[in-house]
Amino acid sequence: MQTLWQDLRYGARMLLKKPGFTLVAIITLALGTGVNTAIFSLVNTVLLKPLPFHEPERLVMLWEDASAVGFPRGNPAPGNYADWKAQQSTFDDLATLDWKNLDLTGDGEPLKVSAYGVTANLFPLLGVQPTIGRNFSDEEDHPGAAKVTILSYGLWQRRYGGEISIIGRDIQLNGEKYTVVGVMPAGFQFMQSYIGLWVPAAFTQQELADHDNHYLTVVARLKAGVTMEQAQADLATINERIARENPDDAKGLTSVIVPLHEELVGKVRQPLIVLLVAVGFVLLIACANIASLLLSRAAARRKEIAVRTALGASRARIVRQLLTESVLLAGTGGAVGLLVAMWSFTLLKQLIPEGMTASASLKIDLPVLGYALAVSLLTGIIFGLAPALQASKIDLNQALKQGGGRTGLSTGGSKLRGAFVVVEVALALVLLVGAGLLIRTVFNLRGQYAVFQPEKLLTMRTGLAGYKYGEHYKRVAFYDEVLERTQALPGVVAAAYTTSVPLQWKGGVNGFTIEGRKAEPGGFWNAIHRQVSAGHFQTMSIALRQGRYFDNSDNKQSMPVVIINEAMAR
Numbered sequence: 001m002q003t004l005w006q007d008l009r010y011g012a013r014m015l016l017k018k019p020g021f022t023l024v025a026i027i028t029l030a031l032g033t034g035v036n037t038a039i040f041s042l043v044n045t046v047l048l049k050p051l052p053f054h055e056p057e058r059l060v061m062l063w064e065d066a067s068a069v070g071f072p073r074g075n076p077a078p079g080n081y082a083d084w085k086a087q088q089s090t091f092d093d094l095a096t097l098d099w100k101n102l103d104l105t106g107d108g109e110p111l112k113v114s115a116y117g118v119t120a121n122l123f124p125l126l127g128v129q130p131t132i133g134r135n136f137s138d139e140e141d142h143p144g145a146a147k148v149t150i151l152s153y154g155l156w157q158r159r160y161g162g163e164i165s166i167i168g169r170d171i172q173l174n175g176e177k178y179t180v181v182g183v184m185p186a187g188f189q190f191m192q193s194y195i196g197l198w199v200p201a202a203f204t205q206q207e208l209a210d211h212d213n214h215y216l217t218v219v220a221r222l223k224a225g226v227t228m229e230q231a232q233a234d235l236a237t238i239n240e241r242i243a244r245e246n247p248d249d250a251k252g253l254t255s256v257i258v259p260l261h262e263e264l265v266g267k268v269r270q271p272l273i274v275l276l277v278a279v280g281f282v283l284l285i286a287c288a289n290i291a292s293l294l295l296s297r298a299a300a301r302r303k304e305i306a307v308r309t310a311l312g313a314s315r316a317r318i319v320r321q322l323l324t325e326s327v328l329l330a331g332t333g334g335a336v337g338l339l340v341a342m343w344s345f346t347l348l349k350q351l352i353p354e355g356m357t358a359s360a361s362l363k364i365d366l367p368v369l370g371y372a373l374a375v376s377l378l379t380g381i382i383f384g385l386a387p388a389l390q391a392s393k394i395d396l397n398q399a400l401k402q403g404g405g406r407t408g409l410s411t412g413g414s415k416l417r418g419a420f421v422v423v424e425v426a427l428a429l430v431l432l433v434g435a436g437l438l439i440r441t442v443f444n445l446r447g448q449y450a451v452f453q454p455e456k457l458l459t460m461r462t463g464l465a466g467y468k469y470g471e472h473y474k475r476v477a478f479y480d481e482v483l484e485r486t487q488a489l490p491g492v493v494a495a496a497y498t499t500s501v502p503l504q505w506k507g508g509v510n511g512f513t514i515e516g517r518k519a520e521p522g523g524f525w526n527a528i529h530r531q532v533s534a535g536h537f538q539t540m541s542i543a544l545r546q547g548r549y550f551d552n553s554d555n556k557q558s559m560p561v562v563i564i565n566e567a568m569a570r
Contacts, residue, residue, distance in 0.1 A: 078210050129185075191217065500530055537549055
């Protein structure tokens with residue numbers, strides 16, 4: 001220990017004697033280790049940490065497999081969910097969610113709140129309890145039961161200032177009284193992060209017999225010891241039974257089971273791994289740079305090393321001293337790199353998947369700190385070992401006789417430095433090619449949709465409450481007035497409505513037939529569709545290939561018309 005302390009003090013003195021070299025090396029290493037630590041923190045948070053639920057490895061999502069119409073993970077129908085739940089033998093339980101849009105009134109300004117209608121067993125299935133209050137009871141999850149709600153922590157804080165007395169208080173949702181029975185913990189999230197509250201699904205028997213409308217999200221917990229293959233086989237048997245009993249609505253029904261973690265991170269897993277590998281290359285380039293600098297520095301220290309050798313220091317002792325300096329340098333760079341990593345979290349948190357944005361956070365915890373320490377230590381050894389070995393291999397007589405002006409590298413040192421340069425250039429070329437391809441792809445994507453001129457487009461979402469706008473004519477009058485007043489705003493050239501802006505949502509599918517043609521036996525035609533107002537295509541700068549645009553004469557009294565795209569025409 002005393003010898004190590006001597007090496008550390010001596011190494012620190014030697015580094016301080018060359019502040020320019022030390023500063024450059026620390027900055028280089030700080031960037032390399034900082035970026036690696038930041039990306040590892042992201043990978044650790046998204047891919048490695050278990051989800052904040054009880055035994056999350058047993059949680060799975062159940063989807064209908066509608067690959068034939070472009071939806072390999074389609075939303076289940078209530079009837080299919082009810083039959084799965086009643087007939088399955090491989091799950092502890094199944095729960096479901098139904099997205100809702102509710103108007104919160106009565107306490108301050110009216111507020112549109114995204115919500116979930118959930119079965120009463122959802123939170124117990126996830127293993128999550130409200131931070132105050134209680135869960136829904138089974139009795140409350142039936143039609144006609146007392147209306148209750150559980151608030152998200154964020155809504156509780158923003159709307160009610162975190163008042164404990166909110167429990168038991170009535171609030172107005174869509175014009176009806178709901179009693180607040182609980183508040184979920186801070187950071188709780190299941191699926192979307194913007195959900196403000198939960199209410200009981202309270203399905204009717206008619207809804208639970210519906211196999212035709214597909215809009216639910218289903219989560220289940222596997223029984224202990226049950227494999228995914230066993231659960232999939234169990235569901236396949238149930239699906240065959242459902243298809244036989246409901247040939248019109250469930251013909252060919254199949255399903256797919258997806259682990260919850262894969263459901264949340266599946267789309268970002270590969271990009272994150274590629275990103276981690278890329279920043280690893282950056283660190284290796286930094287190591288090659290520092291190793292080259294250390295080789296040049298070692299040439300200037302040949303006489304010092306020769307003197308130490310003449311005084312009795314073994315080669316191993318010299319190598320250990322030089323490695324101590326390298327590790328000390330890497331450790332300092334790693335410490336500064338932690339600051340770089342924390343600074344980058346603001347940017348990197350945008351890469352957290354939507355399903356984890358509220359529950360996951362980037363921070364320097366023990367695994368990340370351990371990773372940073374390991375990277376710093378390994379980096380110090382990687383860039384320090386070869387120069388240390390080369391510097392300690394010295395001709396004592398020649399080094400002691402050599403004048404102060406002759407500090408060139410030996411033949412071996414020159415070859416080693418050349419090898420570092422080759423490695424550095426090779427790694428840089430790999431990164432440059434990858435970055436060039438990525439930039440080219442982004443450039444092509446931007447050009448592909450340039451016709452929209454997105455910098456000139458603004459969007460606003462409106463959701464009308466059914467209890468106020470149940471009749472069709474009321475909804476039409478509302479939208480017509482909004483369009484008229486919007487088009488009159490200064491600076492507005494055009495305005496229109498659509499059920500979904502381009503590139504935002506893949507859903508919205510209906511079957512269709514073509515006059516004079518029939519689908520193949522057992523086949524069918526489906527198309528993703530949108531309802532739009534007159535002027536939509538002109539507002540979006542979407543040109544027609546043939547025919548005409550919609551206009552105000554296309555209304556409820558006129559002949560129904562449709563515009564199709566080139567893919568459907570083919």
